[in-house]
Amino acid sequence: MVTDPIADFLTRIRNAQMAGHRIVEIPASNLKRRMTEILYSQGYILKYKFEDDKKQGVIKIALKYDPQTKQPAIHSLERISRPGLRQYAKPGEFRRVKNGLGVAIVSTSKGVMTDKEAKSQNVGGEVLCFVY
Numbered sequence: 001m002v003t004d005p006i007a008d009f010l011t012r013i014r015n016a017q018m019a020g021h022r023i024v025e026i027p028a029s030n031l032k033r034r035m036t037e038i039l040y041s042q043g044y045i046l047k048y049k050f051e052d053d054k055k056q057g058v059i060k061i062a063l064k065y066d067p068q069t070k071q072p073a074i075h076s077l078e079r080i081s082r083p084g085l086r087q088y089a090k091p092g093e094f095r096r097v098k099n100g101l102g103v104a105i106v107s108t109s110k111g112v113m114t115d116k117e118a119k120s121q122n123v124g125g126e127v128l129c130f131v132y
Contacts, residue, residue: 003083005029006128010077017063017072028057034112035105035128036061042103042114044074044131078130080104090124102132 002008009032016024026032028050036059039045046062064073081087089095089106094115097104104115108125118125 004079005032006035007079007082009035010079010129013061013063013074014077017074020070022063024061024063026059026061028052028059031107031112032059038103038105038112038114039074039131042131074131076102076130076132080127080129087127088124089127091119091122093124094119094127097130098132102130105129105131 005027009026012024012026026036033050036045036048039061040048044064046064048062049060051058051060065071066073094104094106097115105128106113106115106118106125107128108118108121108123110121110123112128113121115127
C-alpha cells in the first residue's frame with residue numbers, strides 16, 4: 001500500500017531514469033494523469049499512453065534522453081508538499097524554479113497546473129513538486 005502516491009509517481013520516474021530505462025509504468029489516477037500531461041507539455045517526457053485495465057489503469061511514460069550525452073531530460077524531481085507538511089502558495093508567492101528554467105506543479109481549485117498558469121489565472125494552491 002502506497003501512502004503518498006505523488007512521491008511514488010516521482011520516485012518511479014527518477015529510478016527509471018537512473019537505471020536508463022526507456023519506458024516506465026505507473027498505476028493511474030486522475031492526479032497522476034494530469035501531472036503526466038504537464039510533464040509532456042513542458043517537454044520533459046517523450047510521450048505517454050493511458051492504458052485501462054479492469055482495475056485502476058496504467059500510465060506508460062516514454063522517458064526523454066539527450067541523443068548525444070544520453071542524459072535524461074529531467075535533471076531533478078523534487079517533492080515539495082508532503083502528507084506530513086503541506087505547502088501552499090498564493091498567486092504572487094510562487095517561487096521560481098531554477099531561476100525560471102524549471103516548473104512547479106500546483107494543485108489549485110481550478111485543477112492541476114503549472115505555477116505560471118496558476119499565476120496567470122490568479123489562483124493559489126498546494127505546491128506538489130518542482131521539475132527541472
